[in-house]
Amino acid sequence: MENRYNKALLLCLDRQRSDEDPDILADELALLLANLNIKVVGRIDQKRISPDPATFLGKGKVLEARELINLLGVNIVVCNDSLLSTQLHNLRSLLGVEVWDRPFVIMKIFESRAHSAEAKLQVELAMCKYEIPLLKGLGKQMSQTGGGIGTRGPGETEFERHRRKLERKVVSLQRKLEQVRKRRCNSRKRRKRSNISTVAIVGYTNSGKSTLLRALSHDDEIYCADKLFATLDPKVRRVKLPGGKHVLFADTVGFIRKLPVELVAAFRATLEEVNEANLLLVVIDPLDKDPLESLTVVEETLKQIGAASIPRIIVVNKIDMIEKDQLQSLLERLSLPSGFEAVPVSALKNINISTLLKRIESSLSRIDSDVKLFTDTYKLA
Numbered sequence: 001m002e003n004r005y006n007k008a009l010l011l012c013l014d015r016q017r018s019d020e021d022p023d024i025l026a027d028e029l030a031l032l033l034a035n036l037n038i039k040v041v042g043r044i045d046q047k048r049i050s051p052d053p054a055t056f057l058g059k060g061k062v063l064e065a066r067e068l069i070n071l072l073g074v075n076i077v078v079c080n081d082s083l084l085s086t087q088l089h090n091l092r093s094l095l096g097v098e099v100w101d102r103p104f105v106i107m108k109i110f111e112s113r114a115h116s117a118e119a120k121l122q123v124e125l126a127m128c129k130y131e132i133p134l135l136k137g138l139g140k141q142m143s144q145t146g147g148g149i150g151t152r153g154p155g156e157t158e159f160e161r162h163r164r165k166l167e168r169k170v171v172s173l174q175r176k177l178e179q180v181r182k183r184r185c186n187s188r189k190r191r192k193r194s195n196i197s198t199v200a201i202v203g204y205t206n207s208g209k210s211t212l213l214r215a216l217s218h219d220d221e222i223y224c225a226d227k228l229f230a231t232l233d234p235k236v237r238r239v240k241l242p243g244g245k246h247v248l249f250a251d252t253v254g255f256i257r258k259l260p261v262e263l264v265a266a267f268r269a270t271l272e273e274v275n276e277a278n279l280l281l282v283v284i285d286p287l288d289k290d291p292l293e294s295l296t297v298v299e300e301t302l303k304q305i306g307a308a309s310i311p312r313i314i315v316v317n318k319i320d321m322i323e324k325d326q327l328q329s330l331l332e333r334l335s336l337p338s339g340f341e342a343v344p345v346s347a348l349k350n351i352n353i354s355t356l357l358k359r360i361e362s363s364l365s366r367i368d369s370d371v372k373l374f375t376d377t378y379k380l381a
């Protein structure tokens with residue numbers, strides 16, 4: 001776990017877009033950093049339509065940041081958005097401390113959680129893909145300014161050499177991951193042949209997906225924890241539904257606002273499990289600052305990975321933690337935009353799990369009969 005840095009200053013750009021609440025984004029970034037044992041000690045905000053191309057926030061705000069860094073003993077600055085290579089390196093040299101952006105923070109957490117060979121490969125690929133564009137142009141910039149960051153850094157050729165090394169590594173990692181994809185693809189094909197339906201459990205990170213898999217499968221070995229991205233090696237469990245039919249429940253890697261594209265691409269092998277599911281359980285955490293906005297993020301990510309058209313059941317989890325009227329109002333707010341009826345449960349306290357199983361069973365049989373109707377019509381045509 002990263003502990004070289006422990007006191008962070010946030011640089012927050014408020015683009016004033018209605019779908020982005022700057023406070024939610026900043027609080028979430030602080031939580032992400034807390035998962036790396038880094039404490040946020042200060043925050044600088046700026047309302048701007050777009051970031052400053054050279055320094056992310058404007059020059060005045062960067063000077064303000066420099067003062068705060070000295071005053072508060074900050075050793076890392078974190079921006080609440082993606083940084084371009086120029087912005088990253090300018091900020092590092094102007095502020096004199098390490099600078100990260102939000103995608104990098106998420107990748108550092110993934111890196112710290114990756115234990116299996118497959119998860120490690122996927123995170124390594126994402127890291128390389130993230131680093132390459134940051135190195136592009138840096139060599140030129142360094143040679144023009146006559147050195148590296150500060151006065152000592154490597155010159156153009158060294159950056160170029162490093163970039164080429166990373167590019168070769170990407171090719172070799174992609175080759176290895178292709179083998180993983182093929183293996184997973186074959187096991188999915190076997191499952192399909194055995195005619196067993198798969199239900200994927202998706203949702204925001206820490207919403208209780210793995211706990212729900214535990215409750216559905218009665219397998220206490222499944223790893224659950226109060227931390228972001230606890231699951232990077234999702235498990236699949238076979239469960240008997242009340243009517244006697246068996247299904248497979250597949251846990252998945254959690255989603256988050258602005259999940260780095262490099263990670264989505266690298267975790268393709270894992271995320272393909274979602275694409276091929278017959279039904280999705282979309283888990284919502286009512287303790288979230290804005291559960292509906294989190295649901296929108298999940299829906300957008302599902303679209304991004306090509307799983308938007310899979311039928312789904314919304315599962316409002318952790319109902320043991322909220323009042324009845326709070327739940328009622330959430331259920332009402334959910335039914336309108338999503339058009340799906342939601343099932344309230346507590347995965348931890350085993351509340352309403354049997355109702356959920358019945359709902360899953362009836363949804364699957366409806367899907368089966370729709371597929372049959374489609375196939376029969378197709379055969380007749």
Ligand SMILES: Nc1nc2c(ncn2[C@@H]2O[C@H](COP(=O)(O)OP(=O)(O)OP(=O)(O)O)[C@@H](O)[C@H]2O)c(=O)[nH]1
Pocket residue numbers: 204205206207208209210211212223224225226227228229230231232253254255317318319320321345346347348349
């Ligand atoms: N009170 C309460 N806590 C719950 C419930 N379900 C899950 N939790 C807690 O929420 C935290 C996260 O649970 P996980 O099941 O690991 O969440 P996840 O969605 O798999 O998280 P990631 O794998 O990190 O994306 C744990 O501390 C669980 O004990 C619930 O129904 N009630």
Ligand SMILES: [Mg+2]
Pocket residue numbers: 209210211223224230231251
């Ligand atoms: Mg999990």
